[in-house]
Amino acid sequence: MSITVLIRTAWKALQRNVSRSLLTMLGIIIGVGAVIASMAIGSGAQAAVLKQIESLGANLVIITPGSITTGGVSLGSGSRTTLKLDDINAIAANVPEIAGVAPYSQTSAQVVAGSANWYTVIGGTNPDWLSVGNWNLAQGAFFSKQDVSRVAKVAVLGSTVAANLFPAGGAVGSTVVIKSVPFRVLGVLQSKGQTGFGRDQDDVIIVPITTHQERLTGQTWVNSIMISAAAPETVAGVIDATERLLRLEHHLAPSDADDFTIRNIANVQQVREATVQTQALLLAAVAVVSLLVGGIGIMNIMLVSVTERTREIGLRMAVGGKGRDILLQFLIEALTMACAGGLIGVGMGIGISFLVSMLGKWPTVISPFSVFLGFVSAALTGVVFGFYPARRAAALDPIEALRYE
Amino acid sequence: MEQNEEGTMGSGAAVATEAKQAPVNAPREAPLIEVRDLTKVYGEGESAVHALQGVSLSVSHGEFVAIMGPSGSGKSTFMHLLGCLDRPTSGSYRLAGQEVSGLTRDQLAAIRSRQIGFVFQSFNLLARTSALENVELPMLYAGIPQKERDERARMLLEQVGLGERMDHRPNELSGGQQQRVAIARALANGAPFLMADEPTGNLDSASSAEIMTLFQHLNRDKGITVIVVTHAQDIASWSKRVVTFRDGLIIDDRPTGEASS
Numbered sequence: 001m002s003i004t005v006l007i008r009t010a011w012k013a014l015q016r017n018v019s020r021s022l023l024t025m026l027g028i029i030i031g032v033g034a035v036i037a038s039m040a041i042g043s044g045a046q047a048a049v050l051k052q053i054e055s056l057g058a059n060l061v062i063i064t065p066g067s068i069t070t071g072g073v074s075l076g077s078g079s080r081t082t083l084k085l086d087d088i089n090a091i092a093a094n095v096p097e098i099a100g101v102a103p104y105s106q107t108s109a110q111v112v113a114g115s116a117n118w119y120t121v122i123g124g125t126n127p128d129w130l131s132v133g134n135w136n137l138a139q140g141a142f143f144s145k146q147d148v149s150r151v152a153k154v155a156v157l158g159s160t161v162a163a164n165l166f167p168a169g170g171a172v173g174s175t176v177v178i179k180s181v182p183f184r185v186l187g188v189l190q191s192k193g194q195t196g197f198g199r200d201q202d203d204v205i206i207v208p209i210t211t212h213q214e215r216l217t218g219q220t221w222v223n224s225i226m227i228s229a230a231a232p233e234t235v236a237g238v239i240d241a242t243e244r245l246l247r248l249e250h251h252l253a254p255s256d257a258d259d260f261t262i263r264n265i266a267n268v269q270q271v272r273e274a275t276v277q278t279q280a281l282l283l284a285a286v287a288v289v290s291l292l293v294g295g296i297g298i299m300n301i302m303l304v305s306v307t308e309r310t311r312e313i314g315l316r317m318a319v320g321g322k323g324r325d326i327l328l329q330f331l332i333e334a335l336t337m338a339c340a341g342g343l344i345g346v347g348m349g350i351g352i353s354f355l356v357s358m359l360g361k362w363p364t365v366i367s368p369f370s371v372f373l374g375f376v377s378a379a380l381t382g383v384v385f386g387f388y389p390a391r392r393a394a395a396l397d398p399i400e401a402l403r404y405e
Numbered sequence: 406m407e408q409n410e411e412g413t414m415g416s417g418a419a420v421a422t423e424a425k426q427a428p429v430n431a432p433r434e435a436p437l438i439e440v441r442d443l444t445k446v447y448g449e450g451e452s453a454v455h456a457l458q459g460v461s462l463s464v465s466h467g468e469f470v471a472i473m474g475p476s477g478s479g480k481s482t483f484m485h486l487l488g489c490l491d492r493p494t495s496g497s498y499r500l501a502g503q504e505v506s507g508l509t510r511d512q513l514a515a516i517r518s519r520q521i522g523f524v525f526q527s528f529n530l531l532a533r534t535s536a537l538e539n540v541e542l543p544m545l546y547a548g549i550p551q552k553e554r555d556e557r558a559r560m561l562l563e564q565v566g567l568g569e570r571m572d573h574r575p576n577e578l579s580g581g582q583q584q585r586v587a588i589a590r591a592l593a594n595g596a597p598f599l600m601a602d603e604p605t606g607n608l609d610s611a612s613s614a615e616i617m618t619l620f621q622h623l624n625r626d627k628g629i630t631v632i633v634v635t636h637a638q639d640i641a642s643w644s645k646r647v648v649t650f651r652d653g654l655i656i657d658d659r660p661t662g663e664a665s666s
Contacts, residue, residue, distance in 0.1 A: 005545055016533060315529045318490065319543035319590065320518025322511045398490045402525070 003332075010333040013305070014340070024301040025341030027294020028381060031287050032342050032374040036349025038283030039370035041356060044363035045279075059099070059229040060132065060265040061239055063246070065221070066258055081221035082250060082259040085209065088126070088225055090249050095227070095241045097234040100128035103209050103222040111205060112177040113165040120161050121204045122178060124212020124222075132228040140172035140187025148208040153215065155183040158204040159191040176205070181215045183207060235264050291377055294341065295385035302334050302389035313393050314401025327394035334386020335379060342378025346371050435502040437598060437630050438464040438487065443496035443506075445482050456482040458653040459496070464632070466597065469624045471641035471661070472634045474650030481602075483650065484634045488521055488600045489513045501597070518547050522591025524601035528583045530575040536562060536586045537571040543593040561589040565619060581612030588619060592629075599623065601633045605640055617643040 014021045065082045083103075091101045105124045110117055126148050129135070143154045155176060162171045175182050183205075192201040213219055227242065229235045239262050246260055306313070313326055349371075353364040445457040457479045464470055474480040485491040486498060489505055490513070498506045505516055517523075522543075530539045540558040549557070562571050565585040575583050584604060591599055601620070605613035621643055623629045633644060641647050642661060649657035 012533070311529060312531060315525075315531075316542070316546070317514065318488070318517060318523045318529075320514055320546040320594070322514040322546070324511075325546055399485050402490075402529070 006328055006332045007336060009329060010336040013309075013333050014337055020301065021337060021340075024297050025294070025337055025344065027290060027297045028338055028341030028378050029294075029345040029348060031290035031294050031381075032345025032378050033348035033352060034283065034290055035287040035374040035377065036346060036366065036370045037352040037356070037364075038280065038287065039373075040349070040353035040364040040366045041362060042280040042283065043365040043367055043370075044357070047365050048363050059232055059235055061227040061229060061235060061242065062263050062265070063225040063227070063242065064223070064261045064263070066260050081219075083222045083225055084220065085213075085222065087246060087249055088222070090245055091225070091227065091242055094245055095238060097230040098238055099228040099230050100132045101225065101227045102126050102129035102132045103225050104129065105209065105212055105217065105219065105221075105223045107212070107217050109178050109216070111161070111165065113174060116165045116167070118161055118164045120158075122212065122216060123204055123206045124209040124216070125206060126209055128228075129206065129226070132226045135192070136190040138188045138190040140185070143186055143208050148210050151210045151214055152208055153181060153183045153211060154186045154208065156187045156189060156206045157185055158189050158202040158206075160200055160202040161205055162188045178205070178207075179216055183211075239264060287377075291381050294378075295338075295381040298334050298337055298382060299385040299389060301337075302330060302386055303392070305333070306330060306389050306393040310396065310401045310404035313396050314398050314404065317396070317398040318402060323394040326396075327390045330390035330393045331383065331386050334390065335382040338378045338382025338386070339375070342375045345378060346374055349374060435499070436463045436465045437468075437501055438462065439497075439499040440487075441497045443483075443486060443498060444494045445479075445486065445491070446494045456653055457486070457493070460653075460655055462648065462655060462658070464630065466630055467624070467628050469621070469631045469643070469645045470633070471644035471647045472632060472650065473636060473638075473641055473647060475636070477652075478650040479653040480634055480650040482653075484600065484602055484632075487632065488523060489516045514546075518543060519594055520596050520598060522588075522593075522596040522599045524584070524587050524591050524599060524604045526603035526606035528575070528580075528587045528607070530583055530586055530590075532575055535572045535574055536567060536578065536589075539575070539586055540589045540593055543590060547594050549594075557593065558589070561592055562586070564592075565589045579612070580608050581615050584608065584612070584616050585619065588616070588623075592623075596629075598630045599632070601631065603635055604633060605635070605637070613640065 063083065085103060088101055088103050091098070095101075102125045107122050108119065109122050110119050111122075123129075127142055127145055130137075130142050137156070138159060140156075142156055143152065146152075147154050155178070157165070157171055157176075165171065165176060166174065171185050171188050174185050176185060177183070189202065189204075189206070194200055207216070209222065227238060229238045243258065243262055247256075247258065250259055252259065316326060316329075350366055353366050356362050357364040440460060440462045443457055443460045444455070447454040447456055460479070460483060472480050472484065482491075486493050489500070489508075492508075492513075493506050496506065497504060500516065500520060503516075505513065508516065530536075531542065537555070537558050540561055541554045544554040544557065559568075559571060562568060565588055567582060567585055567589070570578060570582065573582075575586070578586065588599075599620070604620075605616055608616065617640060620631050620633065624631045631644075633640065635641055644661050647657070647659060647661050648655055
């Protein structure tokens with residue numbers, strides 16, 4: 001029998017009992033739908049992470065102070081006050097192959113401009129921050145090195161802050177008051193939008209680090225140091241050189257542990273990717289179980305179908321159907337059912353992904369690979385679980401089958 | 406796929422093709438059916454059932470034979486063996502000159518496909534399938550191309566008087582009409598030999614007469630050998646020869662009409 005005849009016969013057999021066929025496909029539909037939806041949601045998260053990393057700059061090296069451990073109790077990363085402005089100057093002067101180095105400290109405050117006010121994050125840094133953090137200016141200018149050394153009372157606004165304090169525009173040249181200190185607005189940053197995880201990066205005011213320390217917080221250390229390596233290949237060398245330099249600067253004996261932590265954004269990326277992969281693996285396990293259950297459902301219904309159609313099988317054998325013809329007929333019937341379920345599942349998976357991104361505001365990316373994978377696993381399930389019933393049909397004795405009531 | 410099918414038939418293929426043309430080449434040497442000392446035993450040891458205990462029979466091309474006997478006489482077992490649906494325990498069966506008693510399942514399927522047309526008591530048509538497609542079914546397994554299948558099925562349905570009802574499904578046809586579709590199906594691959602098992606068992610007497618007339622026509626005008634298994638005397642009377650079974654043996658074999666002892 002030709003394959004087209006077999007497929008047509010199979011399709012006809014499935015149409016004989018549409019609701020039963022659909023219910024049988026349900027496991028496959030859910031399995032394939034889960035594969036596609038989970039992969040879409042997973043790769044959406046991955047894309048968000050990548051976007052965030054890109055917005056930070058891939059060559060970024062972040063130094064945070066080490067943790068204090070008193071009597072065995074660790075206060076966590078950043079609890080020490082070991083990073084100083086001198087460290088930044090030393091790094092800038094001594095570590096080769098860096099594109100920029102910027103300190104960063106932050107505090108929060110109520111900011112007033114005329115009749116408007118806004119509670120936001122105040123970051124202190126130097127002009128390198130612009131390139132290290134991958135920022136651009138929308139209006140005006142950033143503060144200069146001289147502003148830092150002069151402890152100038154100047155500020156650059158994030159776009160969210162600018163929009164809230166100066167809804168009518170005209171931020172540049174105006175004055176904002178932070179903790180009773182008036183700051184002249186030099187510029188407004190270009191919007192970067194939310195991070196992949198929902199924090200508004202534009203809700204910030206940036207001031208010179210010196211002004212931040214002396215006028216706003218009084219703290220003499222910095223929360224973190226960001227270094228931008230000249231190229232991705234130099235990141236490792238920069239980390240190495242910085243570590244040696246800081247140990248020297250901090251007068252650490254060879255037996256002392258680092259009083260700071262150096263991380264590369266690529267490390268963070270790896271951790272995040274591993275997390276996403278774990279999630280994807282879990283969802284894939286769910287999909288596999290679902291396909292397994294769906295496959296058993298197909299096998300079950302095919303066995304019922306073989307029993308129901310015993311006489312038909314006997315007749316087909318009597319008129320010249322060979323074992324292989326009967327085997328193929330039922331195998332293709334199972335395959336057709338699985339593929340139809342696979343197609344519906346693909347549709348459902350895409351639908352769910354759209355719903356998740358629309359209603360859940362979660363970015364989803366449907367990859368053609370996941371559609372291919374889902375469909376192929378459905379087809380494979382059909383073949384694997386259709387084989388046993390088909391073989392049983394093919395092994396029937398024609399006389400017994402013809403006599404079957 | 407068609408080529409594969411020919412291939413798997415192996416040594417049987419050549420003989421089968423020869424035999425297919427045999428009815429045209431009169432006169433013939435070998436009889437169509439030649440059975441010698443055929444036995445069939447079901448089960449083993451103490452509980453073994455000897456359904457056939459050494460049956461010999463010869464049927465020539467163009468005969469119309471009725472096989473009679475009470476239930477349990479072995480006539481059904483004999484019919485299954487003649488129809489190549491089963492294999493004998495011992496003895497020889499030559500169909501159109503070819504020994505078939507030792508063939509494999511698939512080889513037997515190939516023989517059934519080309520040489521034997523089956524007509525059953527319960528018609529055994531595929532439900533929800535048109536008369537035309539039912540008649541095409543054996544041709545699908547024989548690997549005959551679509552166009553030829555269609556032409557032949559139409560021709561056969563016209564021949565059995567159902568030219569107007571080709572697209573009807575079995576449930577839209579009367580019992581007699583369904584049996585005529587089944588007869589058209591049995592003839593689909595040009596089998597020289599029709600095997601009918603109680604073909605009128607589910608029909609009223611008018612339809613029975615129609616079906617038997619059709620068999621008679623096929624036998625007389627087309628030269629097709631017909632073997633009818635029945636327990637009804639009036640059905641047997643349409644044949645030219647009556648073979649009677651009892652207890653796994655042929656107890657009587659005479660031309661129709663001659664009084665039995």
